[in-house]
Amino acid sequence: MKxxxxxKNLEWGVFYDSWFAxxxxxxxxxxxxxxxMIFTKSKKLSITTxxxxxxxxxxxxxxxxxxxxxxxxxxxFIPSWWLVLIPILLWYFMxxxxxxxxxxxxxxxxxxxxxxxxYASSAMEMEAKDNEQNQxxxxxxxxxxxxxxxxxxxxxQKK
Numbered sequence: 001m002k003x004x005x006x007x008k009n010l011e012w013g014v015f016y017d018s019w020f021a022x023x024x025x026x027x028x029x030x031x032x033x034x035x036x037m038i039f040t041k042s043k044k045l046s047i048t049t050x051x052x053x054x055x056x057x058x059x060x061x062x063x064x065x066x067x068x069x070x071x072x073x074x075x076x077f078i079p080s081w082w083l084v085l086i087p088i089l090l091w092y093f094m095x096x097x098x099x100x101x102x103x104x105x106x107x108x109x110x111x112x113x114x115x116x117x118x119y120a121s122s123a124m125e126m127e128a129k130d131n132e133q134n135q136x137x138x139x140x141x142x143x144x145x146x147x148x149x150x151x152x153x154x155x156x157q158k159k
Contacts, residue, residue, distance in 0.1 A: 010050040014038040033057055035088070052132040059124050059146055063091035091124075098122045123149035 013036060015021075021039040025032055031040040031049060033056040038045075045053075067087030075083050102121035126149040131137040 010047070010054055011045075014040065014045065014050070014053075016040055016045075017043050033060065036060060047135055048132045051135060051137055052128045054138055055128040055131060055141070056124065058138060058141060059127070060091045062144055063094060064088070066090065095122060095124055098124070121152075123147070123152075126152060 015037060018039040018041065020034075021030070021032060021041045025041065030042055031038060031045065031053060033053045036057055038050075038053045038057075040049075064087040067090035070090075071083040071086040074086075099122060105121075123146045127146040130149075131141070134140070
């Protein structure tokens with residue numbers, strides 16, 4: 001089953017020449033998807049970058065749905081205001097956890113010196129990178145497509 005999570009106008013919610021992107025992104029990074037909005041330092045984005053960032057939007061929405069279900073179940077037993085944060089922050093929590101696990105892995109495993117390997121080892125990033133050239137990807141993309149990337153690690157070859 002395909003998600004149908006696509007935007008006919010890939011530029012919906014894109015903020016060009018953004019002060020926010022300039023403030024939070026360090027050198028080498030120009031664009032970020034934050035709370036379904038895309039902020040970029042650039043004055044224009046390529047279709048490839050738009051597909052990449054919109055893939056993150058689809059991932060975020062899927063994680064938000066799962067987070068809402070988890071929060072609803074917890075709320076049955078422990079009602080609290082902070083449960084609304086689960087759907088909002090689940091994607092960021094998963095992304096950050098993947099980064100930390102990959103960083104620790106790369107501390108102990110010999111691998112080719114590839115720049116940003118911890119970042120590139122994220123299942124979320126691998127899905128977006130692998131499919132950014134396909135302009136129809138967001139219409140063809142199955143639900144939770146990023147899950148198939150778990151277990152792959154950038155720059156690691158078993159001996």
